[in-house]
Amino acid sequence: MRKYLFSGAVLGAILSGVGVVRATASGPRDWRLVLMWVSWAATLAIAIGTVAEEASDGELTD
Numbered sequence: 486m487r488k489y490l491f492s493g494a495v496l497g498a499i500l501s502g503v504g505v506v507r508a509t510a511s512g513p514r515d516w517r518l519v520l521m522w523v524s525w526a527a528t529l530a531i532a533i534g535t536v537a538e539e540a541s542d543g544e545l546t547d
Contacts, residue, residue, distance in 0.1 A: 492532065492535075492536045494531075494532035494535055494536065495529070495532045495533060495536060497532070498525070498528045498529040498532040499529070501525060501528065502525055502529070505521050505522060505525045508521060509521075509522075
């Protein structure tokens with residue numbers, strides 16, 4: 486769990502979620518808001534997948 490929380494990619498994705506939440510709270514509700522949430526979810530999934538892949542690569546070489 487620690488490897489996910491302290492990863493730069495995951496931290497960046499989580500912090501970008503703050504911007505999406507602020508845009509949701511203050512901005513207009515239209516199709517761009519949906520695209521922002523989809524983009525954020527994809528970014529978070531890619532970041533988590535990258536950390537998991539790096540962790541599994543490290544286990545194979547040890």
